[in-house]
Amino acid sequence: MSTSTTTTNLPHHIKPKEVSAESTASTSKLSQKTILHILNTKCTTSLQHLKQAHGVALRSGHFQDHYVAGAIVKCYASQHFSNFGFALKVFDSVWRPNVFVWNIVIKGCLENNEALSCISYYCKMVAMNARPNKFTYSILFKACTLVQAVEEALQIHAHVVKNQFGEDGHIRSAGIQMYASFGLVEEARRMLDEAVESNDVICSNAMIDGYMKCGDVEAAKELFEKHMPSKNIGSWNAMVSGLARCGMLKEARELFDGMSEKDEISWSAMVDGYIKGGCHKEALEIFNEMQKENLLSPRKFILSSVLAACANVGAVDQGKWVHAYIKRNTIQLDAVLGAALLDMYAKCGRLDMAWEVFENIKQKQISTWNAMIGGLAMHGRADDAIELFSKMQRSKLEPNGVTFLNVLNACAHSGFVDKGLNFFSSMKKFYGIEPEVEHYGCMVDMFGRAGQLEEAEQLINSMPIKPNAAVWGALLGACRIHGNVEMGERVGRILLELEPQNSGRYALLSNIYAKAGRWDDVEKVRMLMKERGVKTSPGISMVDIGGLVHEFKVGEGSHPQMKEVYLMLETIIEKLQMEGYSPNSSQVLFDIAEEEKETALQYHSEKLAIAFGVLNTKPGTTIRVTKNLRTCEDCHSTIKIFSKVYERDIIVRDRMRYHHFRNGRCSCKDFW
DNA sequence: GTAGGGTTAG
Incomplete structure (x- = not known):
């Protein structure tokens, strides 16, 4: 040529x-x-x-x-x-490309998300009698890892041995990772053991990580403690992040505290571990500690983790601090960080700020649009969400599955059944996106909220994929809203089998019975929970005042201002009662997750948080509360009246959605 | 004479 x-x-x-x-x-x-x-x-x-x-x-x-x-x-x-x-x-x-040129193209495939092509180019290479070298094989192992190509991996491994590259540390560490990712942890261990004399710390680190990813914490510990005479910071990091990921936060923390030197990955591992374990407050605390040590300047990875924690506890002030930090240090607002930032604002009830961030992101990617559409959906602004969706299409960006999830969610929360159906069918027809179980969950939720319970059940029965607990859960929630005891009972039974340890499902079923006055059945559900040893999660509400997140739990008096808070709450309730409010928790609602503990003086956590807010803010200030569970009907109606009597906006984000209370009404239109 | 390994990726 x-x-x-x-x-x-x-x-x-x-x-x-x-x-x-x-x-x-x-x-x-x-x-x-x-x-x-x-x-x-x-x-x-x-x-x-x-x-x-x-x-x-x-x-x-x-x-x-x-x-x-x-x-x-x-x-x-x-x-x-x-x-x-x-x-x-x-x-x-x-x-006739030589091995170097072949390696470049094989690596290019890997880096351009075409890992499968790595293998086919390797085959071509071999067919053309170009001799692969050690560089070729570590790339191939990574490619096999990425696409989980077990068969090909075994063959390639045989080539490695045949070509006598088995002693190469780079190939070995890639191989260990690969086998661990296949769940073939013994095979990975064999590769490590073949290198006894070289005692490569990086391969051992990869093995620790492999054990952790396969859930074998004990094996990881043993390797770390007994068989690694030389360790580096990566070894410690692999242990800390592995333990944290496996939910062993206490142990992770002990190891972390014992580290003589920490880098950003160490801190990040702890922050992420806390977030994954739902300990958002601890995540923020450890980030603050990192700030105090003042040795490292946080970069985007840890910042987006921290933003996620802020979003979850509603710590808008700390979130704002991160935003300012990003600006001050001219950290590039890439797609991940940008989406985390605007998600934080949206979840903290600051749609205005979310919008501002969105508009300032120059290079908008699909995840950027998704985060903004999701934010609007969360706040029940379905029209705006749909409009933004069209705008995104006009900018020639292809929606993905997440986009549709957010749009459908918006439709579901606003009762836009017809529009939702259109979006749902266009997914596959026009965009070739196969609906996943989450999309079906959204549709069931949509029909359910709109009172079309039969349609919802029909959809579940006609699904091409197996419905999961979330799908049934959406239907059960709808049964509660519309008081359909017959269907609720049926669906509830399926769910209690599917997720016997999820206390929320029992609570929902119990509420359905309670609403229908079937107290015997309420009692049965309660007994079943006891029998099965189901743990209930206590209701926790958080309120962010002056940059500090204050936490309130039912029946717990640990907050220093607890006495004042209770007094204030009594005053508030009295005032509301004079305005015609009567508590209805005993008859209508039976939220066993919390109710068990409720006595005359033990109010739901969101009420405590609001009382605290009243104590510590000027009249007229909006109070923002974040709650870990779904808010109950009594609290919901109390807060509605409160917002009118006290002329304050209250924004509550519960487990399900946003509630913006103003002048006696709520943005959720009483559906949640 | 050309190039790589592990620990975070929300």
Whole structure:
């Protein structure tokens, strides 16, 4: 193949830049070394330079030099240009690529999310008698990990052994990770043990991580404690993050506290562990501690974790601090961090700020739009969510499954059944997105809220995939709203089998019976819970005042201002009663998750949080409360009246959704 | 003479 045929293969729009007549004379004289230098310095970020250098290489005849060809393919394959297909075309024009050029294209496949192609290029390579080297195999192991290609991995491993690369540390650590990701933890261990004499700390770290990911904490501990004479910070980090991920937060914390040196990954592992375990307050506390140590400047990974924690506890002031920090340190607001930031504002009830962040993100990606649409949906602003969805389509971005989840959610919460149905059917028809179980859950929720319980049940029965507990849960919730005891009983029974340890399901079923006055059945549910040893989660409400998150639990007096809070709450209730409010918790609602503990002086946590808010803010200030469970009907109606009598806005985010109380009404229109 | 490993990825 000659260089001139190479150019004709190239698609027109990206053709290497023609070199003008006068410059040809000089550029064609450029040495291979000079061209390489230009490629390695100027062409990694500038497509214009790259095309020019490509053209020069072709005309000067240096293109077929493997050093040059390799560098050119590598540049085109860079994610910076997001046109990997073209890199492959250029690769095809390389005459008998050597192992280096092959490795570049195989690695390019991996980096451009085409891991399967790694394997097929490897096959081509072998077929063309190019000898793979140790670099080839560590890339291939990673590719197999990514696509979970077990069969291929075993064959490739056999090639590694045959070609005597089994002793290479890079290949070994990639192999350990790979086998652990397949769940073949013994196979991974065998690879590690073959290297007894080399005692490679990085391979051992990979093994610790592998054990942890396979849930074998004991094996990880044993390796860490007994068989690793030399450790580095990565070994400690692997242990801390593994323990934290497995929910063993206390042990993780002990190990973490004992570290002589910590890096951002150590802190991040603890923050993430706390978040995954639902301990958002602890997550924020440890982040504050990190600030105090003042040794590290947090970067985007940990910042987005912290934002997620802020979002979950409603710590808008700390969230704002993170926002200011990002601005002050000109940290780039990429898709992940941007979405975390606007999600935080939306979840803390500050849609205005979420919107501002959204508009300021220059390079909006699909996740950016999804976060904003989700924020609007969460606040019951279905019209705005749908409008934003159309706007996104106009900007030529393809929606994904998450987009539809958010749009459907918006429809469900506003009773837009017809619109929701349209979106649902267009998913597959126009976008080729197969609805997943979550989408069905949304649809069931939508029918259910709108009172179309039969349709909801029909949809479940006609689902092509197995309905999960969330889908049935949506239907059970609808049965409660619409007081359908017959269906509720049926669905409840299915759910109690599916999730025997989920206290919320028992509570919902019990509420349905209570609403129908079937106290015997309420009692039966309660007994069943006791028998099965189901743990209830206590209601916790959090309120963010002056940058500090205050936590209130039912029947717990640990807050320093507890006495005042109770007194204030008594005063409030008295005042509301004079305005016609009467508590209805004993007859209508039976929230066993909390109710068991409720006596005359033990109010639900959201009431305590609001009383605390009244004590500590000026009249007229909006009080924002975040609750871990679904709010009960009594609290809901109390807060409605409260918002009118006290002329205050109250925003409560419960487990299900947002409630914006104003002037005696709630934004959820009493559906939640 | 060209290039890699582990621990976070919300």
